Amino acid sequence: MKQPDLHEPPNLAEIPALVAEMGQRPGALLPILHALQDRFGYIPKTSIVMIAQGLNLSRAEVHGVVSFYHFFRTSPPGRHVIQICASESCQATGGRALEAHARLRLGIDFHETTPDGEVTLEPVYCLGNCACSPAIRVNRAVHGPMSPQAFDQVLADLPSRDPHPSAWEIDLPIATDADAVIKLYVPRDTTTIALGADEVAAGLHSGIVAQGLPLSIVRNGSRGLYWLEPMLELETDAGRIAFGPIQVAGVEAFLESKPWLHPSKHPQYLGLTEDIPFLKHQQRLTFGRVGRIDPLSLSDYEAEEGFVGLRRALSISPEAIVREVTESGLRGRGGAAFPTGIKWQTVLETPSATKYIVCNADEGDSGTYADRMMMESDPFAVIEGMTIAGLAVGAGHGYIYLREEYRHAQWVLSEALKRAEAAQFLGQNILGSGQSFSIEVRLGAGAYICGEETALLESLEGKRGMVRPKPPLPAIHGLWQQPTVINNVLTLATVPIVLARGSAFYADFGVGRSRGTLPIQLAGNLKQAGLVEIGFGQTLRTLLTEFGGGSRSGIAIRAVQVGGPLGAFLPASAWDTPLDYEAFARIDAMLGHGGIVVFDETVDLSEQARFAMTFCAVESCGKCTPCRIGAVRGVEVIDKIMSPVQTQAARQDAVDLLKDLCDTMIAGSLCAMGGMTPYPVLSALEHFPEDFRRGEVIATDAMNPS
Numbered sequence: 161m162k163q164p165d166l167h168e169p170p171n172l173a174e175i176p177a178l179v180a181e182m183g184q185r186p187g188a189l190l191p192i193l194h195a196l197q198d199r200f201g202y203i204p205k206t207s208i209v210m211i212a213q214g215l216n217l218s219r220a221e222v223h224g225v226v227s228f229y230h231f232f233r234t235s236p237p238g239r240h241v242i243q244i245c246a247s248e249s250c251q252a253t254g255g256r257a258l259e260a261h262a263r264l265r266l267g268i269d270f271h272e273t274t275p276d277g278e279v280t281l282e283p284v285y286c287l288g289n290c291a292c293s294p295a296i297r298v299n300r301a302v303h304g305p306m307s308p309q310a311f312d313q314v315l316a317d318l319p320s321r322d323p324h325p326s327a328w329e330i331d332l333p334i335a336t337d338a339d340a341v342i343k344l345y346v347p348r349d350t351t352t353i354a355l356g357a358d359e360v361a362a363g364l365h366s367g368i369v370a371q372g373l374p375l376s377i378v379r380n381g382s383r384g385l386y387w388l389e390p391m392l393e394l395e396t397d398a399g400r401i402a403f404g405p406i407q408v409a410g411v412e413a414f415l416e417s418k419p420w421l422h423p424s425k426h427p428q429y430l431g432l433t434e435d436i437p438f439l440k441h442q443q444r445l446t447f448g449r450v451g452r453i454d455p456l457s458l459s460d461y462e463a464e465e466g467f468v469g470l471r472r473a474l475s476i477s478p479e480a481i482v483r484e485v486t487e488s489g490l491r492g493r494g495g496a497a498f499p500t501g502i503k504w505q506t507v508l509e510t511p512s513a514t515k516y517i518v519c520n521a522d523e524g525d526s527g528t529y530a531d532r533m534m535m536e537s538d539p540f541a542v543i544e545g546m547t548i549a550g551l552a553v554g555a556g557h558g559y560i561y562l563r564e565e566y567r568h569a570q571w572v573l574s575e576a577l578k579r580a581e582a583a584q585f586l587g588q589n590i591l592g593s594g595q596s597f598s599i600e601v602r603l604g605a606g607a608y609i610c611g612e613e614t615a616l617l618e619s620l621e622g623k624r625g626m627v628r629p630k631p632p633l634p635a636i637h638g639l640w641q642q643p644t645v646i647n648n649v650l651t652l653a654t655v656p657i658v659l660a661r662g663s664a665f666y667a668d669f670g671v672g673r674s675r676g677t678l679p680i681q682l683a684g685n686l687k688q689a690g691l692v693e694i695g696f697g698q699t700l701r702t703l704l705t706e707f708g709g710g711s712r713s714g715i716a717i718r719a720v721q722v723g724g725p726l727g728a729f730l731p732a733s734a735w736d737t738p739l740d741y742e743a744f745a746r747i748d749a750m751l752g753h754g755g756i757v758v759f760d761e762t763v764d765l766s767e768q769a770r771f772a773m774t775f776c777a778v779e780s781c782g783k784c785t786p787c788r789i790g791a792v793r794g795v796e797v798i799d800k801i802m803s804p805v806q807t808q809a810a811r812q813d814a815v816d817l818l819k820d821l822c823d824t825m826i827a828g829s830l831c832a833m834g835g836m837t838p839y840p841v842l843s844a845l846e847h848f849p850e851d852f853r854r855g856e857v858i859a860t861d862a863m864n865p866s
């Protein structure tokens with residue numbers, strides 16, 4: 161669809177037809193709002209009446225939804241929209257300085273547009289690029305790691321950028337020489353694209369064609385060794401050999417060195433990929449195919465055990481599928497670690513003609529990107545897992561609720577769904593079994609709380625993402641009040657391997673009640689940030705030093721936040737805790753979705769505590785008072801603690817008040833958003849009390865000038 165110039169008034173006459181067409185789908189409001197914002201750059205206020213009429217809703221209902229989601233705008237943006245990630249992993253790597261630089265350079269604040277109408281500046285909470293932070297997004301393209309100088313270059317290049325980037329090309333450059341026998345893998349996921357992988361692929365393609373080289377390019381996903389990306393791999397008889405990082409400027413030299421003849425002569429030669437210590441010491445099960453295959457090739461997928469689990473599931477009873485998942489010990493990877501088999505059993509046993517499978521792909525935690533990698537690099541695993549879940553509980557339809565920030569994943573998933581359906585792995589009469597299951601992708605709209613399962617269901621139904629009280633559980637009254645399995649991307653992507661290899665195989669990994677493997681995402685201030693999948697039981701210290709290689713800045717590591725923005729800040733004394741759900745709970749921490757954000761000595765934990773409260777205030781759904789009001793008060797009280805004009809006694813009173821407020825939030829909040837925000841705050845206070853005495857120091861200095 162041709163995009164209009166966003167400075168022209170929108171043609172509202174198109175809207176009723178669009179609403180009539182899209183309004184047939186259940187929960188159509190969000191898809192309609194997305195379509196309008198894609199079309200006009202914003203939601204014209206006058207369109208709200210038309211949408212309300214078309215969907216038989218009140219204006220207040222439509223307006224309520226538009227205003228709930230940060231992504232939707234009701235006034236025209238500038239020609240280009242620049243979003244700066246304001247979350248923790250980016251903060252740990254210079255994000256605050258970048259943010260300040262951007263404001264100064266553009267002369268505007270967040271949510272403002274430059275007077276010439278060129279740029280609108282917006283905050284965003286995590287772009288899934290946390291291994292290469294700080295990150296920004298320009299229109300829809302993610303960039304990072306971003307320095308102030310690189311930001312200036314982005315601004316300088318803006319005139320040549322398309323403000324309405326089209327969808328990704330499906331057939332990216334592939335050498336077609338019939339004699340081309342050597343496969344050259346060039347990665348393609350959000351982070352490798354941010355690092356220049358598309359330009360590298362294009363450069364290689366031109367060189368291969370021009371010189372008639374015996375190479376054929378395959379776009380794989382990323383192996384998750386992001387400090388080596390773009391990492392190229394050549395297929396050899398001994399296995400794949402890797403080179404990296406290879407920038408576009410190094411492409412010509414790469415081809416000139418004829419790496420297929422003399423690989424070790426290339427300065428970026430890394431040896432056999434699987435022997436790189438970061439990969440070699442992992443136990444990749446869920447991520448077994450990631451980075452190895454072309455994500456959209458069904459034959460690649462099948463060649464690496466793809467659809468073996470589905471074929472087995474089709475041959476056994478629903479009860480037997482659920483038993484297998486239960487016995488594997490698989491627990492939800494979205495954060496709460498609830499046993500997956502028990503959840504499925506509840507849905508299986510709840511009688512209803514209609515049931516749903518919902519894949520939670522909202523991945524809003526800062527420092528996490530494993531869901532994104534999985535969807536972009538092995539989408540058929542997610543599709544297969546959801547289909548098995550459908551067969552297990554008797555559901556005919558599934559939704560993938562995908563965060564708006566993941567546009568590349570949206571494209572890959574949409575394409576993968578088409579291909580899976582065309583090959584009868586999905587849709588009507590799956591593999592001739594007479595069973596059916598379909599999947600639809602729905603986009604969120606920039607609300608962290610929509611990762612919480614009940615808020616997500618409200619959002620899928622086209623409403624504000626307000627948390628529902630539990631019970632009833634979604635497994636009994638879920639989407640449109642029907643029994644619903646809601647699972648994280650990684651939980652679902654792990655199911656095929658459980659079915660293919662059996663529960664005992666999977667349960668053999670891990671410790672205690674934490675069975676199997678955990679995909680950990682190393683992020684923030686680390687030299688070697690990337691994805692590490694390993695059996696539960698390793699220590700945090702091993703991950704930081706042996707895998708992570710220490711801090712990126714070279715300054716000692718001071719604090720580590722595990723489990724996203726609701727996770728505790730852990731000092732060095734806690735780094736020998738094994739990665740195990742129960743061991744983490746014992747130290748008032750959580751593994752969550754496996755994100756590990758590292759801060760060096762320059763971090764100020766009072767600022768991080770303040771950010772935790774600010775984030776909660778911004779993202780609270782507003783349903784309950786301890787969270788809605790508590791988070792705002794939390795920011796105020798921290799400001800009071802840090803203020804240099806307080807007396808010592810007033811400051812101590814404020815610290816006591818903050819602890820009291822945290823107790824109230826923990827005890828009185830309806831969901832973990834308000835109930836767990838106190839954990840980063842209290843852990844910062846407990847382990848790093850000196851950071852909260854900064855105001856005291858300034859006040860003392862002022863009273864005793866030298």
Ligand SMILES: Cc1cc2nc3c(=O)[nH]c(=O)nc-3n(C[C@H](O)[C@H](O)[C@H](O)COP(=O)(O)O)c2cc1C
Pocket residue numbers: 491492493494495496497498500520521522523524525608609610611612613614646647648649651652831832833
């Ligand atoms: C504030 C909040 C945000 C959450 N965000 C996510 C998320 O982005 N992705 C996710 O899978 N689970 C998230 N969860 C957990 C879900 O509520 C739910 O437990 C999960 O989707 C269940 O799937 P699982 O059992 O496979 O983990 C969040 C929970 C809370 C309280």
Ligand code: SF4
Pocket residue numbers: 609627779780781782783784785787788829830831832833834835
């Ligand atoms: S704790 Fe916060 S996010 Fe959760 S229901 Fe209450 S107001 Fe909503």
Ligand code: FES
Pocket residue numbers: 245246247248249250285286287288289290293294295526527528
């Ligand atoms: S990209 Fe900034 S925290 Fe994830």
